[in-house]
Amino acid sequence: MAEEFRVALVGCGGVARRYRRIYGRLPGVKVVSAIDLNEAEAAQTAAEVGAGRISQNFEDALGREIDVVVLSTPNDMHCEQSVEALRAGKHVLLKKPMARSVEECDQIVLLGHKHCGPQKGRGEAAGAGRPPAAAAGWQSNSTHTAVGLPRLPRGW
Numbered sequence: 039m040a041e042e043f044r045v046a047l048v049g050c051g052g053v054a055r056r057y058r059r060i061y062g063r064l065p066g067v068k069v070v071s072a073i074d075l076n077e078a079e080a081a082q083t084a085a086e087v088g089a090g091r092i093s094q095n096f097e098d099a100l101g102r103e104i105d106v107v108v109l110s111t112p113n114d115m116h117c118e119q120s121v122e123a124l125r126a127g128k129h130v131l132l133k134k135p136m137a138r139s140v141e142e143c144d145q146i147v148l149l150g151h152k153h154c155g156p157q158k159g160r161g162e163a164a165g166a167g168r169p170p171a172a173a174a175g176w177q178s179n180s181t182h183t184a185v186g187l188p189r190l191p192r193g194w
């Protein structure tokens with residue numbers, strides 16, 4: 039395990055205002071970049087957490103100097119940004135909801151497994167060749183939410 043996780047905070051406004059400064063105090067965590075379309079939010083965050091860089095460009099979260107991408111962007115960005123970050127070999131910490139549909143969640147989970155390996159003991163026994171969310175019994179329920187109600191089998 040890395041001695042220090044180098045973090046990019048992506049999406050610094052909204053709910054992130056409530057917790058962003060915590061990242062500056064976590065042992066073993068160094069916030070390298072604060073990234074937001076709104077430059078003032080990125081700058082305020084960088085000042086609070088001691089990040090050396092601000093950016094308005096998500097691509098700046100994908101450089102070699104970053105280990106972890108924290109996404110606090112709107113829901114419609116979650117899948118695309120998670121997929122890009124996972125493909126770049128990053129760990130991803132994502133605000134809820136994970137994504138807009140079971141299919142988007144599966145894209146993220148499958149890529150996470152591919153790049154980081156499956157989480158042992160969670161869902162894999164039930165997974166057996168099926169997309170993770172579907173294997174776990176999640177169902178789309180477009181009437182109520184985009185992602186649907188999670189129905190988890192025993193052991194979860």
Ligand SMILES: NC(=O)c1ccc[n+]([C@@H]2O[C@H](COP(=O)([O-])OP(=O)(O)OC[C@H]3O[C@@H](n4cnc5c(N)ncnc54)[C@H](O)[C@@H]3O)[C@@H](O)[C@H]2O)c1
Pocket residue numbers: 048049050051052053054073074075076079094095096110111112113115133134135
């Ligand atoms: N607001 C809440 O109380 C709350 C609670 C729990 C979870 N969440 C989740 O947190 C996430 C963010 O919600 P929010 O309410 O903070 O939204 P918000 O729209 O208030 O803030 C999102 C921030 O992301 C930035 N942003 C948007 N697109 C971007 C991009 N492509 N690259 C970089 N920055 C970008 C915006 O400028 C803004 O600062 C959502 O997934 C939401 O469901 C919010």
